[in-house]
Amino acid sequence: MANHVSSSLVLESATAEGRNVFAGISKQILAHRKGGGEVHLGHLFCDDPDLEGLTREQMGEKVGAKWAYLTDADDYFMSFYSAWSPVTTFVEEYVMTKVAEVDPEAVFTFSYEDEMPNFIGAYVYKGCELIDGEEFDGEEILEFIIRETPELDGKWDAEEIEWADEESEELFNEVMYECIHDLSDRTINNAKASL
Numbered sequence: 190m191a192n193h194v195s196s197s198l199v200l201e202s203a204t205a206e207g208r209n210v211f212a213g214i215s216k217q218i219l220a221h222r223k224g225g226g227e228v229h230l231g232h233l234f235c236d237d238p239d240l241e242g243l244t245r246e247q248m249g250e251k252v253g254a255k256w257a258y259l260t261d262a263d264d265y266f267m268s269f270y271s272a273w274s275p276v277t278t279f280v281e282e283y284v285m286t287k288v289a290e291v292d293p294e295a296v297f298t299f300s301y302e303d304e305m306p307n308f309i310g311a312y313v314y315k316g317c318e319l320i321d322g323e324e325f326d327g328e329e330i331l332e333f334i335i336r337e338t339p340e341l342d343g344k345w346d347a348e349e350i351e352w353a354d355e356e357s358e359e360l361f362n363e364v365m366y367e368c369i370h371d372l373s374d375r376t377i378n379n380a381k382a383s384l
Contacts, residue, residue, distance in 0.1 A: 194254070196269040196301035198280050200288070201313075207292030208264060214264035214284055227258035227270065230279060253278030275301035275310065289316035296384065299375045304331055306365075311373040313380035321380035325372065334361065334368040335359065339372075 200211045234251045245255050254271035257279065259274040261268045271274045277278070280299050288295045293316040302309040304305040309330060312322025325333070335341045344357035352358035 192273060192307060193304045194271050194273065194275050195304070196271065196275045196282060196299070196303055198267045198269075199298045200265045201296040201298055203288065203295040204292045207288045207295040209282065210288045210294075212290055212340065215264065215286060218259045219262060225298070227276070230257045230269070231261060233283070237370060243314045249278075251279065251283070252276050275299075277301075281314075285314060285317050292316075296381075298377050298381075300377065302315075303370060306369060309369055309373055311376035311380070313377055313384070315384065319350040321383050323376055330369060330372070333372050334365060337368050337371070338364050 200208065201213065207342045218230065221238075222228045229240060231240045231243045232238075233249060236363050238244070244350065248254060248256060250281050252271070252340055257269055257271035257276045259267060259350060260270050269279075275336060277299070280297075285295075287298060288297075292345060295316060296310070297314045299314065299322075300309070300311040302349050305327065307327045308324055310322065310324040313320045331345065338360065341357055344353045346353060
């Protein structure tokens with residue numbers, strides 16, 4: 190089964206022209222929405238409303254993922270759901286490029302997390318230029334969560350790949366997403382500090 194990746198792109202600051210381009214992209218995608226649900230990003234690159242003929246290779250080239258959906262959007266924000274990979278290619282080569290054509294100083298934050306989580310990423314861009322950010326793998330995420338939760342110190346057995354007891358595993362599951370979001374927020378805030 191494919192791992193699903195949730196991503197979000199936020200337009201942190203932009204001129205009115207940059208905001209209009211960003212909002213226009215959101216509206217262009219949402220025009221394909223039926224019944225208020227998510228919208229397949231392939232609609233931007235395929236004229237067929239049923240997406241017949243759209244290949245996995247085309248999605249990889251244009252979006253960066255096997256398949257991808259826009260799940261929510263407004264004039265400053267887009268969220269996505271995709272298979273195996275975040276929608277980095279779409280974000281960098283489509284959205285940011287179009288906005289930067291009218292506003293090269295526009296600032297974006299882009300973050301994503303794999304459902305397991307096998308990885309997360311958090312980045313800040315100015316125009317099309319990556320300012321700073323980082324991707325963390327599953328081991329780095331685990332180490333961060335243990336470091337942030339002292340009750341878990343010494344409770345993870347790396348050789349057996351299991352928790353020492355049920356209480357530790359339950360605590361890990363309780364704090365995991367809060368810690369992941371904290372790691373992402375810290376990474377973005379550190380990157381913003383270098384603007």
